[in-house]
Amino acid sequence: MTNEVLPIAELLKPYEGQEVFVVVEVVQLDPKTNEPLTGRLIAVTADGQEAGLAARQVINGTVMIRWMGKPAEVVIVCADHPL
Amino acid sequence: MPTIPFDPQRRLIQIAALASDGRRLVLQMLVDTGASMTGLRASALLALGIDPQTAERTLQLNTASGTVSVPVVVVPNLHVFGVSLVNVPVLCLPLPAAVGADGVLGNDVLSHFWLFVHFRRGLLVAEQVSNFWRRWRFWWQVMRAS
Numbered sequence: 001m002t003n004e005v006l007p008i009a010e011l012l013k014p015y016e017g018q019e020v021f022v023v024v025e026v027v028q029l030d031p032k033t034n035e036p037l038t039g040r041l042i043a044v045t046a047d048g049q050e051a052g053l054a055a056r057q058v059i060n061g062t063v064m065i066r067w068m069g070k071p072a073e074v075v076i077v078c079a080d081h082p083l
Numbered sequence: 084m085p086t087i088p089f090d091p092q093r094r095l096i097q098i099a100a101l102a103s104d105g106r107r108l109v110l111q112m113l114v115d116t117g118a119s120m121t122g123l124r125a126s127a128l129l130a131l132g133i134d135p136q137t138a139e140r141t142l143q144l145n146t147a148s149g150t151v152s153v154p155v156v157v158v159p160n161l162h163v164f165g166v167s168l169v170n171v172p173v174l175c176l177p178l179p180a181a182v183g184a185d186g187v188l189g190n191d192v193l194s195h196f197w198l199f200v201h202f203r204r205g206l207l208v209a210e211q212v213s214n215f216w217r218r219w220r221f222w223w224q225v226m227r228a229s
Contacts, residue, residue: 019180021126026109033088034097036109048180052129055108062099064109065126071093071183 008036012066019069020044021051026062036064085224087164091205095184101160102131110185114200114207118189121161122174127185128156135175142174151177163192164209199225 005027015022024039042063043054055063089096095111100123102108108130110123120142128135138154154175161168176186197218199208206228210221 021180023130029109034099034109048124048126049129052126055126055130056106056132058106060105062107062109063130065130065185066111067180067183069181069183071181 003040005038005040008039011039011041012068015044015068017068017070020046020067021048022066022068023051023054024064024066025058026064029062036062039064085165085208085210085220086228087207087209089205089207091202093183096188096207098164098188099162100127100131100158101162102133103159104132106131111183112186112188113182113184114193114198115187115189116193118187119191120174121171121187121189121192122153122176122178123158123186124176124178124184128158128173128175131158133158138175144174144176153177161192163188164196164211166195166211168192168195197221199228201228204228 008024011024012022022044023042025042026036026039028038030037042057043051045051051065055065087096094113096114098110098112100108100110108127110127125135133156135154135156138156140155141152142155144151144153155172156175158171158173161171196209196211208221208224208228210217
């Protein structure tokens, strides 16, 4: 994995449409929107749990995990829990 | 941060969660007013250093596709719409990877806010339910967003 700091869009572009999770250490966030701007690639994996564990390599920093596959329709969740 | 841009196609909102060791995780969440509780997928919880398998509580979930039992864990800090919420009980959701979101923001979190969503412009106005000044700021932002 490269340790180069790149814009997030550039980091994610090679994986677009692939059914993988990309783990990125976020180096710079937009101060207004909190949108990640630049980062460093940590891991690329098809397994969500592996992605979560890989994200723990980042100590005292900001990290994000992105699913790069085609988004599916969304399920509504209703928990059986009194508010 | 009362006005938040979002992708109207994917309907995802950006929030942040803090692990107990200070690590910060940027999360893409679905705003789900039909969900009574907030939930995160296992990968996000693991990234925060929380192992859902060690959860002391489970909860029965009724979803569109059936009923499942899921672990309930506590996230030390959720930073939502500019407000920090501490020790938030969160479900570990078995979301398929293709859902594309790290989790859903449910009513337990959303009920802390006044909300206005402008889908066509991809804007969400959120203001913490509080005093007159915040209420005024909320309506001002809504007028600007509309």
